[in-house]
Amino acid sequence: MSSRDEYVRKLQTKLEEWNSDIDALSARASEVATEVKHEYNEQIEVLKTKQAEARQKIEELQKAGENAWVDLKAGIELAKTAMGEAIDSARARFK
Numbered sequence: 001m002s003s004r005d006e007y008v009r010k011l012q013t014k015l016e017e018w019n020s021d022i023d024a025l026s027a028r029a030s031e032v033a034t035e036v037k038h039e040y041n042e043q044i045e046v047l048k049t050k051q052a053e054a055r056q057k058i059e060e061l062q063k064a065g066e067n068a069w070v071d072l073k074a075g076i077e078l079a080k081t082a083m084g085e086a087i088d089s090a091r092a093r094f095k
Contacts, residue, residue, distance in 0.1 A: 004069045011058050021087050043090045054079045
């Protein structure tokens with residue numbers, strides 16, 4: 001297995017974790033009072049958008065040539081960091 005394939009596999013695992021996180025946040029949002037539900041739902045939509053962007057970057061990485069994927073990796077790491085920070089922020093708000 002190439003290092004690119006291994007990296008993609010790790011990213012896909014991370015996406016699955018984020019799916020679980022977003023599902024948990026959505027479940028929590030359904031239990032809150034109406035006045036804060038809108039804020040929760042907005043935050044969840046932001047997370048879903050960031051997740052879709054990360055998924056798109058992973059697809060680009062998979063299609064990239066063996067040498068080009070290294071160049072794409074930096075952008076993917078930024079997206080991964082942004083998504084992780086967004087999940088952490090949402091968790092903190094939803095406590």
